[in-house]
Amino acid sequence: MQPDGTPPILELRNFSHTYLEGTPRASEAVRDVSFRIQRGERVGIVGATQSGKSTVVDSFAHLLRLKPGQVFYEGEDVAAPRHDRGRLRREVGIVFQQPDSQIIEDVVGADVAFGPTAAGLSAPETRSRVEESLNTLGLPYPDYRLRYVHALSGGQRRRVAIAGVLAMHTPVLVLDEPMAGLDPRGRRELLELLIKLQRDRELTLIVCSTSLTDASLLCDRFIVIDRGTVVMDGPVREVLREADRLAELDITLPEPVVGAREMQKLFPEFPTELLTEEELESELLKRLGAA
Amino acid sequence: MLELQRNVIFGQFVETGSFIHRMDARVKIAITCLFIVALFLIDSFVGFAVVFPLLIVVGIVSRIPIGFVLRGSQIFLAFLVFILFFQVLFYPADVPESGYLWRWGILSVSTTGLFTAGILGLRVICLYYVTTMLMLTTSLVDLTNGLELIFGPLQRLKIPVNELVLVFVIAIKFVPIFIEEMERLARAQTARGVPFDEGGAIKRARRIGRLLVPIFISGFARADTLTIAMNTRSYRGGRYRTKFRQMSAKLSDWLVLVLVTAWLIAAWLA
Numbered sequence: 001m002q003p004d005g006t007p008p009i010l011e012l013r014n015f016s017h018t019y020l021e022g023t024p025r026a027s028e029a030v031r032d033v034s035f036r037i038q039r040g041e042r043v044g045i046v047g048a049t050q051s052g053k054s055t056v057v058d059s060f061a062h063l064l065r066l067k068p069g070q071v072f073y074e075g076e077d078v079a080a081p082r083h084d085r086g087r088l089r090r091e092v093g094i095v096f097q098q099p100d101s102q103i104i105e106d107v108v109g110a111d112v113a114f115g116p117t118a119a120g121l122s123a124p125e126t127r128s129r130v131e132e133s134l135n136t137l138g139l140p141y142p143d144y145r146l147r148y149v150h151a152l153s154g155g156q157r158r159r160v161a162i163a164g165v166l167a168m169h170t171p172v173l174v175l176d177e178p179m180a181g182l183d184p185r186g187r188r189e190l191l192e193l194l195i196k197l198q199r200d201r202e203l204t205l206i207v208c209s210t211s212l213t214d215a216s217l218l219c220d221r222f223i224v225i226d227r228g229t230v231v232m233d234g235p236v237r238e239v240l241r242e243a244d245r246l247a248e249l250d251i252t253l254p255e256p257v258v259g260a261r262e263m264q265k266l267f268p269e270f271p272t273e274l275l276t277e278e279e280l281e282s283e284l285l286k287r288l289g290a291a
Numbered sequence: 292m293l294e295l296q297r298n299v300i301f302g303q304f305v306e307t308g309s310f311i312h313r314m315d316a317r318v319k320i321a322i323t324c325l326f327i328v329a330l331f332l333i334d335s336f337v338g339f340a341v342v343f344p345l346l347i348v349v350g351i352v353s354r355i356p357i358g359f360v361l362r363g364s365q366i367f368l369a370f371l372v373f374i375l376f377f378q379v380l381f382y383p384a385d386v387p388e389s390g391y392l393w394r395w396g397i398l399s400v401s402t403t404g405l406f407t408a409g410i411l412g413l414r415v416i417c418l419y420y421v422t423t424m425l426m427l428t429t430s431l432v433d434l435t436n437g438l439e440l441i442f443g444p445l446q447r448l449k450i451p452v453n454e455l456v457l458v459f460v461i462a463i464k465f466v467p468i469f470i471e472e473m474e475r476l477a478r479a480q481t482a483r484g485v486p487f488d489e490g491g492a493i494k495r496a497r498r499i500g501r502l503l504v505p506i507f508i509s510g511f512a513r514a515d516t517l518t519i520a521m522n523t524r525s526y527r528g529g530r531y532r533t534k535f536r537q538m539s540a541k542l543s544d545w546l547v548l549v550l551v552t553a554w555l556i557a558a559w560l561a
Contacts, residue, residue: 020296023359024305063478065294086486094482100509102479104501118484150508164483 007075008036009172009204010060010092015070017055029055030228039171042198042205044215044236047225048250053208054097056225057176060206061092090119093170097177099154099161108134108152108160109145115168126167133163136197138189155186162190166197173197174206179214187214194218211252216240216275224249236275243272256280263287295474300363301423302466304430307354311428314547315540316437319425322551326421329555330414339413341558345551346420353428360423371415375408382407426463435460436536453532461517465510472509476502 015033020026030052037043047053058064059071066079073088096102105111112133116126131141137159149160158181165173178194179187191214198205209215215222222239224232226249232239239246243257253261256274260283263270267287274280296303306312311319333339350357381397382404393400429437438456446452477487480501487498 020294023297023362024307024355025296025303058478061482063481085489086484089482089484089486092482094479096479096482098475098479100505101476102483103505104480104483104485106504115484168484 006039007072009039009074010037010206011035011072011075012056012059013070013072015056015059017052017059017064017066019055021065028228030225033225033228033230035223035230035233037204037206039204040202041221042219043207044212044219044222045206045208045225046210046212046215046222046251048210050227051225052228053225054176057094057174057206057208060172060174061089061094063094090115090168091170092172092174093165093168094174095158095162095165095176095178097180099158102161102164103149103157106149107145108139108147108149109141111149111160112163112167115164119168129167129169130163133167136166136193137163138193139163154181155183158182169201170203172204172206174208176208177210178207179209179211191217210250212240212246212257213252213254216254216257224251237273240273240275241271295470295477296467297362298366299466299470300360300427301367302426302463303363305355305359305427306430309352309354309428310543311349311353311424314428315538315544316429316433317441317538318540318544318548319429320434320437320441322548323421323425325552325555327418329559330417330421332559333414334410335561336409336413337561338558339410339417341561342417342555345554345558346417349421349424353424355424355427360420360427364419364423367419368416371412375412378408378411379404431460431464432536433538436534436538440538465513468513469506469510473502473506476505 012033012035016028016031018026018028033052033056045053045056055064059066060073062071062078062083062085068077068079071078073092076083078085078088094102103111104114109130112130113126116129121129130145134141134144139156139159144160149157152160158178162175162178175194178190182190194205194207195218197203205218207215207218212222216236219236221235222232223230224239224246231249232242232245240254240257243253243261246253247261254275256277256279257272259277259280260270260272260274263280263284264272270287271283274283329342333342350360379400382399382401390401390403391399392402392405426434435456438460439453442450442452442456480498481487485498485501487495490498
């Protein structure tokens with residue numbers, strides 16, 4: 001509960017999931033994962049590959065066979081028999097790791113319009129949402145509206161996939177490895193866009209990644225998952241303070257943190273909870289001045 | 292739809308370390324072929340009654356839970372029932388007048404029709420079961436090697452055995468990969484508001500249509516990648532390839548072969 005008594009927007013309580021449970025090919029993905037995400041939070045879910053991040057993401061929109069009493073949206077059990085799955089999926093927007101899998105229509109405009117249309121919006125409203133989303137993602141509406149999706153580049157298809165989810169105006173936006181396969185410029189643009197979107201629309205933003213590089217600039221809080229369980233959960237700087245442990249978990253550290261770990265060879269007390277190169281520089285200058 | 296792999300197990304391999312898993316792949320393939328021949332020869336319910344216990348023994352020895360096999364075959368079984376239904380209705384009319392139970396125009400239900408459909412149904416179920424068991428208990432590598440060794444002599448007749456076996460095995464083993472792919476697509480599309488897990492059978496079937504284009508595209512992409520991967524590793528079929536894994540049939544393998552052959556002959560003569 002928040003101080004004003006509203007329940008957290010998303011909550012997992014001892015969430016466990018085994019794929020193909022009860023068959024000889026059963027494989028346990030996550031075990032006893034619990035956390036709460038409040039409205040408007042910016043959370044990074046971090047872990048090495050196979051750690052269970054994607055399973056956690058899929059649970060948010062009830063895309064798995066869930067057991068009751070484990071996943072809650074706005075305080076309601078999403079696995080309860082009468083829970084409205086359609087509404088849940090209109091409120092929790094997910095951009096998957098492979099953008100191709102979630103592109104439904106062949107033409108860019110039609111694909112972005114898919115969600116709003118399915119949600120029952122009028123044609124003019126759908127159109128304005130498509131225009132807004134495509135423009136936001138740097139795919140000018142008049143140029144891209146009629147383009148054939150499969151003829152676009154990987155980075156462009158990722159943007160189309162994101163536009164398709166943005167057009168739904170979901171209060172929760174979940175991105176699974178959003179930066180994978182993007183060049184440095186694409187990453188920077190997407191990062192800026194996400195920060196702006198989150199601020200303007202008061203989104204609850206959840207980013208999944210094996211790397212803290214972009215997530216540390218985008219999120220306020222990290223939940224670190226290792227082999228299906230939560231091993232750390234706290235504000236970004238607090239988590240970065242334990243840089244050695246993160247490195248042991250095969251998580252890619254942000255460059256300032258990598259630099260800080262090198263500096264620890266010279267200055268054992270050098271802090272690792274640094275977000276930008278400027279912070280690294282000022283810490284270094286402080287120490288050099290003292291020496 | 293969210294866990295389609297439960298409902299379609301064709302082509303999957305499940306390691307349980309059982310006696311059947313450890314058998315020589317060539318013997319397993321030979322036994323499967325014997326089964327296929329025998330199942331086409333057997334033409335009576337008594338014959339199938341004799342084969343049935345053998346299939347149960349295979350199931351128990353393999354240590355693969357029968358519930359898993361049945362649940363994984365339900366789509367196939369539903370399809371079979373659908374086909375047999377029409378087989379009975381449109382059975383050709385060379386039936387004596389007394390054999391009809393019901394008749395309306397070209398549609399009819401006759402005792403001969405029911406009998407033929409029954410035998411056909413049993414035959415297809417047994418064939419499906421035997422081949423599924425072969426795949427559930429034999430890894431991709433063993434299956435390929437076994438088939439190549441069995442059909443190896445045909446290379447002298449300039450038949451490209453390696454290539455044919457490779458295509459066959461890839462075709463079979465791509466089924467589970469495609470099922471997984473479909474699952475992933477269905478999940479991603481569900482997230483965007485196509486409710487694959489809701490609605491009646493017809494609505495669900497129509498939604499599957501939306502998966503076909505992306506499945507085809509990813510299928511071609513996958514085949515392309517596989518070709519490049521094989522080329523970069525200098526794959527080349529043909530009789531001069533040597534094997535890293537040498538197969539050797541044990542005495543127990545031969546005993547099983549003899550036993551199964553005897554059993555199947557008994558079923559045929561019954």
